[in-house]
Amino acid sequence: MILPISSRAAFRDELLALAKNDKRLIDIEADLGGQTNQFKAEIPDRYFNMGIAESASLDICTGLAKNGLKPVFSTFAPFVALRAAEHVKLSLAYMHANIIIGSCYGGASGGWFGTTHQSLEDLAIIRALPGIKVACPYGEKETRLTLDHAVASNDPWYIRLGRNNSYSDILNVSEFTPYQWYQPLSTETKVCVVSSGEVATDFCTQVAQEKKVAHLHILESDITSLNKMRLVLEKIKVPIIAVEEHRQFGSLGTVLKTLNLKSEIISYNVNDKWPIYGGSHYEVLDYLDFSISDLKKQVSKFLKG
Known part of the structure; x- marks a missing residue:
């Protein structure tokens, strides 16, 4: 392998x-x-x-x-x-x-x-x-x-790009596509996580292990490209959690809100603190309240009932 x-x-x-x-x-x-x-x-x-x-x-x-x-x-x-x-x-x-x-x-x-x-x-x-x-x-x-x-x-x-972390490819794609459904929408979907970047996509892949959670991975995320995805995004009728390793301002979630989609959009990003101690990539993200455990809590709010 x-x-x-x-x-x-x-x-x-x-x-x-x-x-x-x-x-x-x-x-x-x-x-x-x-x-x-x-x-x-x-x-x-x-x-x-x-x-x-x-x-x-x-x-x-x-x-x-x-x-x-x-x-x-x-x-x-x-x-x-x-x-x-x-x-x-x-x-x-x-x-x-x-x-x-x-x-x-x-x-x-x-x-x-x-x-x-x-x-x-x-x-x-x-x-x-x-x-x-x-x-x-x-x-x-x-x-x-x-x-x-x-x-x-x-x-x-x-x-x-990231630094040294490596991630296994999820789909066996052979050509560039601006987005991919890693977990498609279904009649059972309660919430859709939308990811951009390495850690965010890794987290979303872990939380979208059942049909109640859809996962749309967005590769091309400038405003013009997102506007071209409008028809795809408008098909999402459930709440959207936009996940990106970035401050909230200017993040994927805030840009999606400018498209005036009908779905509720929640931005999941790092907080506004400045890291004051050294640490590994994931240790710094934990300090910034950006973690898989916290994202799971956010997703679980929409799965109850």
């Missing part, structure tokens, strides 16, 4: 595989390469480690994109979404430069690195910028398919 690898590792591996057949692909990194980067080893003339210079890296990516190349920029989520927010706005949103951002350390996956390396606000910022595709894949296969799809498109992309 081949064990899955993390989304961050899958992203790097898939980028190298694609670049071997597409000479337009350029790998730009901000102090992530290390000494064993395989892209650097195999295609050194298209690999550039820019150091801790996220804003300048995006400016370089813009020039490359506007000259027919396809730059893929990899860095930590808090550094690109917050530190370089103006450059994301101007290059990806305003200029619509065909740049793909592989944003690792999404959510609290930075764990022991602390608040500086945790990103619980990034999606609110990126979703506020029109024209940028937002994807939060789950598992190795979906990460690879997302990058394949992004490279084949002409749009700018923000792909939110």
